[in-house]
Amino acid sequence: MDSASVSIRVRGLRQTFGAQAVLDGVDLDVPAGTTLALLGPSGCGKSTLLKLLAGLLKPDAGRVMFGDETVADAATCVPPESRGLGMVFQDYALWPHMTVAGNVSFPLEMRGVGRRERGERVAAALARVGLDGMGARRPSALSGGQQQRIALARAIVAEPRILLFDEPLSNLDSQLRASLCDEIGGLLAQLGTTAVYVTHERKEAEALAHTIVTLAHGRVESVLHR
Ligand SMILES: Nc1ncnc2c1ncn2[C@@H]1O[C@H](COP(=O)(O)OP(=O)(O)O)[C@@H](O)[C@H]1O
Ligand SMILES: [Mg+2]
Incomplete structure (x- = not known):
């Protein structure tokens, strides 16, 4: 697994829950190094599609490729930890019993990175998201916006080849949402x-994305290249 970015290719993706076809033949292309925004009303299958990209769900049909590698199809389902991903969720999903630095360090520990290098990389990731010097605190001592920055640092610390965001700003007030949205755009660039x-x-979507797909x-109802 290398840290250079890769393209994402999705073909004929289907996911059913009971009798409901939540995704009914979805095709997507995300060129390497670009951002695709996935828009659509609540319940249209956005999180389901993201879970299929992450490997948290196995598709009923179709294929997901990262670069030349098939990560999911009828025969294959590469587990999330082997996909080279970073993820950011609406509810931050931080571990409350760990410090800020402990949260950010976790993906590096999973990869067996040594203590000294972990310390350096955690500090660099925290600095990137504007949280320098906050490593020893508990997430609960920080504001909502800062907690989402912790999650962002954790997502980027292991230099993933793909970043997945599921409505990361929806729990924040509108002013904070706009500024953090700009920052995430800058970081991705x-x-x-x-x-x-x-x-x-x-x-x-308009602030961040090279391509906007509506589900x-x-x-896929529409694809807008910008
Ligand atoms: N694990 C599940 N079991 C059954 N139904 C599910 C499951 N996950 C999602 N759904 C249903 O699939 C539809 C799409 O959900 P979701 O992908 O979360 O939509 P969105 O993120 O766009 O709001 C919804 O009708 C939801 O109830
Ligand atoms: Mg959702």
Whole structure:
């Protein structure tokens, strides 16, 4: 697994829950180093599609490729930890019993990175998201916006080849949302990591994305290149 960004290619992706076809033949292309925003109303299958990219769900049909590698199809389902991903969720998903630095360090520990290098990389990731010097604190001692920055630092610390965002700003007030949205856009441009950014806010999609895809009724309704 290398840290250079890769393209994402999705073909004929289907996911059913009971009798409901939540995704009914979805095709997507995300060129390496670009950001695709996935728009659509609540319940249209955005999080489901993101989980399929992450390997948290196995598709009923179709294929997901990262570069030349098939990560999911009828025969294959590469586990999330082997996909080279960073993820950011709406609810931050931080571990409350760990310090800020402990949260950010976790993906490096999973990869067996030594203590000294972990310390350096955690400090660099925290600095990138504007949290220098906050490592020893508990997440609960920080504001919502700062907590989402911790999650962002944790997502980028291991230099993933793909970043996945699931409505990361929806729990924040509108002013903070706009500024953090700009920062995430700046960070993605700097890092050059391929990203899929789920939102139901068109404004966020327009601020961040090279391509805006709208989902409806389990299919891609429109693709806008910008
Ligand atoms: N694990 C699951 N089991 C059953 N139904 C699910 C499951 N996950 C999602 N769904 C259903 O799939 C649809 C799409 O959900 P989701 O992908 O979360 O939508 P979105 O993120 O766009 O709001 C919804 O109708 C939801 O209830
Ligand atoms: Mg969702």
